[in-house]
Amino acid sequence: MATTENSPANTLPGRTVDRYARRKVINYIFIALTSVATAIAITALVMILYSLVAKGFSGLNLTVFTVDTPAGGEDLGSGGLRNAIVGSLLMCAMGMVLALAIGIMAGTWLAEYGDGNKLATAVRFLNDVLLSAPSILIGLFAYELFVVPFHGGSAIAGAIALAIVTTPVVTRTTEDILRLQSNQLREAGVALGAGKGLVIRSIIWRASRTGLVTGGLLGFARMSGETAPLLFTTAGNQFFSMNVTQPIASLPYTIANFALSADDNWRRLAWVASLLIAIAVLSANIIGRQLARGSQHK
Amino acid sequence: MSFNESQVDKAAGQATVMVAPPAENRVLDVRGLDFFYGKNQSLYGVDMPVERNKITALIGPSGCGKSTLLRTLNRIYDLYPGQRAEGQILFNGENILNAKDTPADAGPATGSRIGGDVAKLRARIGMVFQRPTPFPMSIYENIAFGVRLYRKVTKAEMDEIVEVSLTRAALWDEVKDKLDKSGLGLSGGQQQRLCVARGIAVQPEILLLDEPASALDPLSTAKLETALMELKDSLTIVIVTHNLQQAARISDHTGFMLLGRLIEFRPSSDAFVRPETEAMRDYVTGRYG
Amino acid sequence: MADAALTQASEGPQRIDDSPGASATGVKDAIFHGLCFTAAMVLMATLLGLLISLAVGGWPAFSHFGLQFFTSSEWNPSGTEDHPEFYGAAGPIVGTLITALVAMVIALPLAIGIAVFLVEFCPKSIERWVAIAVELLAGIPSIVYGMWGLFVLAPWFEEHVMTPLRLIAADHPGSFADHLMTGASSGSNIFTASIILAIMVLPFIATVFRELLLSVPSHVREASYGMGCTPFEVVSSIMLPYIRKSAVGAAMLGLGRALGETMAVTFIIGNSHAFPKGVFDSGSTIASTIANEFAEATGDLHTSALIALGLVLFVITFVVLAAARLLLGQEKH
Numbered sequence: 001m002a003t004t005e006n007s008p009a010n011t012l013p014g015r016t017v018d019r020y021a022r023r024k025v026i027n028y029i030f031i032a033l034t035s036v037a038t039a040i041a042i043t044a045l046v047m048i049l050y051s052l053v054a055k056g057f058s059g060l061n062l063t064v065f066t067v068d069t070p071a072g073g074e075d076l077g078s079g080g081l082r083n084a085i086v087g088s089l090l091m092c093a094m095g096m097v098l099a100l101a102i103g104i105m106a107g108t109w110l111a112e113y114g115d116g117n118k119l120a121t122a123v124r125f126l127n128d129v130l131l132s133a134p135s136i137l138i139g140l141f142a143y144e145l146f147v148v149p150f151h152g153g154s155a156i157a158g159a160i161a162l163a164i165v166t167t168p169v170v171t172r173t174t175e176d177i178l179r180l181q182s183n184q185l186r187e188a189g190v191a192l193g194a195g196k197g198l199v200i201r202s203i204i205w206r207a208s209r210t211g212l213v214t215g216g217l218l219g220f221a222r223m224s225g226e227t228a229p230l231l232f233t234t235a236g237n238q239f240f241s242m243n244v245t246q247p248i249a250s251l252p253y254t255i256a257n258f259a260l261s262a263d264d265n266w267r268r269l270a271w272v273a274s275l276l277i278a279i280a281v282l283s284a285n286i287i288g289r290q291l292a293r294g295s296q297h298k
Numbered sequence: 299m300s301f302n303e304s305q306v307d308k309a310a311g312q313a314t315v316m317v318a319p320p321a322e323n324r325v326l327d328v329r330g331l332d333f334f335y336g337k338n339q340s341l342y343g344v345d346m347p348v349e350r351n352k353i354t355a356l357i358g359p360s361g362c363g364k365s366t367l368l369r370t371l372n373r374i375y376d377l378y379p380g381q382r383a384e385g386q387i388l389f390n391g392e393n394i395l396n397a398k399d400t401p402a403d404a405g406p407a408t409g410s411r412i413g414g415d416v417a418k419l420r421a422r423i424g425m426v427f428q429r430p431t432p433f434p435m436s437i438y439e440n441i442a443f444g445v446r447l448y449r450k451v452t453k454a455e456m457d458e459i460v461e462v463s464l465t466r467a468a469l470w471d472e473v474k475d476k477l478d479k480s481g482l483g484l485s486g487g488q489q490q491r492l493c494v495a496r497g498i499a500v501q502p503e504i505l506l507l508d509e510p511a512s513a514l515d516p517l518s519t520a521k522l523e524t525a526l527m528e529l530k531d532s533l534t535i536v537i538v539t540h541n542l543q544q545a546a547r548i549s550d551h552t553g554f555m556l557l558g559r560l561i562e563f564r565p566s567s568d569a570f571v572r573p574e575t576e577a578m579r580d581y582v583t584g585r586y587g
Numbered sequence: 588m589a590d591a592a593l594t595q596a597s598e599g600p601q602r603i604d605d606s607p608g609a610s611a612t613g614v615k616d617a618i619f620h621g622l623c624f625t626a627a628m629v630l631m632a633t634l635l636g637l638l639i640s641l642a643v644g645g646w647p648a649f650s651h652f653g654l655q656f657f658t659s660s661e662w663n664p665s666g667t668e669d670h671p672e673f674y675g676a677a678g679p680i681v682g683t684l685i686t687a688l689v690a691m692v693i694a695l696p697l698a699i700g701i702a703v704f705l706v707e708f709c710p711k712s713i714e715r716w717v718a719i720a721v722e723l724l725a726g727i728p729s730i731v732y733g734m735w736g737l738f739v740l741a742p743w744f745e746e747h748v749m750t751p752l753r754l755i756a757a758d759h760p761g762s763f764a765d766h767l768m769t770g771a772s773s774g775s776n777i778f779t780a781s782i783i784l785a786i787m788v789l790p791f792i793a794t795v796f797r798e799l800l801l802s803v804p805s806h807v808r809e810a811s812y813g814m815g816c817t818p819f820e821v822v823s824s825i826m827l828p829y830i831r832k833s834a835v836g837a838a839m840l841g842l843g844r845a846l847g848e849t850m851a852v853t854f855i856i857g858n859s860h861a862f863p864k865g866v867f868d869s870g871s872t873i874a875s876t877i878a879n880e881f882a883e884a885t886g887d888l889h890t891s892a893l894i895a896l897g898l899v900l901f902v903i904t905f906v907v908l909a910a911a912r913l914l915l916g917q918e919k920h
Binding site for chain 1: 613615616618619620622623624625626627628629630631633634635636637640641644696697698699700701703704705707708709717720721722723724726727728729730731732733734735737738739786789790793817818819820822823840843844846847848849850854874877878881882894897900901904905908909912
């Protein structure tokens with residue numbers, strides 16, 4: 001950056017200063033820092049997944065799926081998670097039905113009937129609050145409403161607690177995907193004389209199919225990873241049960257109990273259960289995002 | 299000379315230059331129609347007749363109100379709170395602006411405003427939109443959807459209706475072997491003809507088309523225009539278009555609009571050759587668009 | 588029969604029969620509308636019910652202890668004649684705030700770094716994989732974080748950080764190491780809990796920041812580069828200020844999550860109600876306290892105190908989330 005006697009740089013006040021070298025250095029430091037930050041995150045991921053897979057798979061055997069949770073003090077390798085798996089599946093299934101029903105309908109209301117409506121703004125806001133509310137408080141709420149009056153925990157109470165945690169996710173994704181549909185599509189249905197409800201059900205929902213499924217999957221991912229709502233609502237059950245009005249075992253609850261004990265066999269099962277939950281959550285997440293990406297390329 | 303205020307003033311001051319069809323031939327009669335988007339008025343005292351079994355074209359520069367006028371004819375603007383129309387639109391003698399909605403509420407905050415008489419109105423006045431909007435269903439289902447709103451038909455009867463509608467929309471030969479495939483898989487021109495078929499399957503008296511060929515290539519446009527000219531034997535067509543040649547080609551009457559007012563309404567054979575007002579003359583000769 | 592479908596348009600209004608569709612439209616529509624509305628109201632009622640049940644359940648504790656509930660850290664469930672039951676929530680409240688704030692201090696710079704790296708510096712070939720890695724990190728359930736923290740991080744921390752520091756502190760009283768180790772207990776302490784929280788919150792903030800950076804209009808970026816700015820200058824002087832408001836909102840969303848996190852923290856925080864004496868001391872958060880004690884709460888006052896704690900947590904997270912919403916506008920993420 002040489003300057004001559006007559007170049008413009010000489011007519012400005014002050015001296016010409018060559019900052020370029022210093023700026024380059026700062027930039028390189030910056031690149032290094034951001035790379036380090038990313039490396040840290042990836043390292044953390046690798047470490048966690050490694051522990052999960054190593055400890056989870058090493059404790060995994062066929063009896064995990066065929067035998068119920070063992071009592072304390074058993075030999076290493078004995079016992080399984082059958083009742084916990086079944087209990088989790090039952091509660092997730094019930095919870096998803098509830099969350100999908102209320103979530104899709106509420107999301108539809110917000111998207112199709114809620115424009116320019118102050119009530120809709122309030123519902124949307126409260127939905128977001130519920131979405132980010134600490135799930136343990138939702139567990140408390142479910143306890144007060146569904147455990148206390150019935151003098152005991154139950155699978156239904158757990159399912160309801162899970163549903164309360166999941167519904168806001170479904171509501172949000174439903175409203176977002178419905179709003180993406182073009183207004184002309186709605187007008188085309190109405191122009192034939194179809195009522196608004198029929199237009200929504202037969203045309204708009206059908207056009208949003210992929211997005212609604214994605215919302216359901218993301219909701220399921222959230223639900224299967226939750227522990228806190230179950231702590232007070234199902235009370236756990238060391239035996240196999242399909243009775244939804246009674247306490248029932250679940251994977252997260254089992255982990256919470258087994259992990260903090262000194263029993264090696266219990267701790268082994270806690271890792272196996274963690275692995276199973278992580279597989280369920282991450283699969284649902286990945287499938288959901290693949291679906292979402294796939295539909296964007298149409 | 300470009301479009302300027304003197305033309306606006308002239309347009310506002312004059313009455314419509316009108317050559318109207320006789321009253322007994324009119325299927326629609328618009329009288330003194332005003333339209334408002336919220337507080338902004340966009341149609342000013344429009345008087346316009348629509349003759350039965352003829353094609354009426356609405357032309358004019360962007361923003362002149364031709365689409366707005368079209369959309370009052372089947373009350374589609376009802377979907378949007380804040381839009382309202384005042385005046386008269388007589389359909390076989392009845393003012394459609396008075397047609398009732400059945401409030402679809404049992405108390406919820408904002409009721410749906412669609413239902414009851416207005417739905418029946420839309421069975422008789424159909425609409426095809428600017429961008430093709432096939433429903434996310436098979437071609438067959440696209441057409442059956444509307445029919446099922448109004449008729450109980452057997453499978454054989456529905457097959458017949460589907461074939462007839464697609465034939466009249468000049469699409470049958472191209473899709474007869476793939477009726478169960480999704481409507482979204484067709485080309486743009488085919489999709490638009492599917493929308494026409496869908497609209498006429500419910501046998502409306504009037505079909506409204508809002509710039510239906512603006513997104514289509516010339517070949518598809520030609521096919522669509524041919525279909526429309528054959529359809530007018532059985533129904534009345536009102537078409538909004540920014541393509542002057544198209545209006546001259548296919549329409550029997552032409553209405554020219556500017557800034558929310560109907561300036562001229564005359565037989566098409568005359569209107570393009572000998573426009574009476576300066577505004578229309580300048581538009582038709584391309585001085586502004 | 589088929590001819591009926593082909594009649595001319597001039598027949599007039601009688602053509603359309605009164606089959607279901609047109610006439611029943613209004614009723615069916617009303618029912619559908621009502622169902623949707625009901626669902627939305629159920630949603631709203633749930634949240635309001637949550638708030639009310641927390642307030643009602645916590646009221647006995649508030650009225651019994653008054654302001655001392657917030658200022659005292661004494662937590663005595665087993666009441667005797669001389670020392671009756673007492674519940675002061677200062678310990679968990681302070682623990683919640685400290686762990687969340689320390690987690691944010693750790694996570695925010697890392698999240699910004701990751702987001703900038705992904706947007707500006709990451710080679711295109713690995714960009715997709717890095718983004719997936721960050722998403723995976725966000726998807727790991729909190730109880731898995733808890734397990735990892737309890738069985739991997741805590742022992743490691745105890746062995747490789749605290750023990751050496753303990754030795755140094757013993758040999759050099761009054762030094763910085765000594766100060767660090769005041770009140771230090773085990774590897775399960777406030778600091779390690781904050782680390783876990785930071786790792787949990789980090790991917791979420793990074794993802795939102797990345798989307799915000801991508802939302803900066805390309806002409807702004809190009810204008811800056813066109814002037815000869817280095818990437819550092821473009822990012823720090825142009826892009827980050829451009830998204831400043833939304834970025835703060837996103838950070839607050841992350842803070843909200845950190846405040847409410849339960850399972851990751853409960854396993855690793857040590858669970859002590861006393862005021863933490865040092866950064867490596869054990870402590871508790873509101874969520875961990877409720878999680879640990881609620882199932883076996885001794886008596887109504889204990890239960891009420893725990894629910895009152897829940898209400899405090901709700902209010903704190905509500906304020907943070909509401910502020911975040913305001914800053915983010917109506918943005919969806």
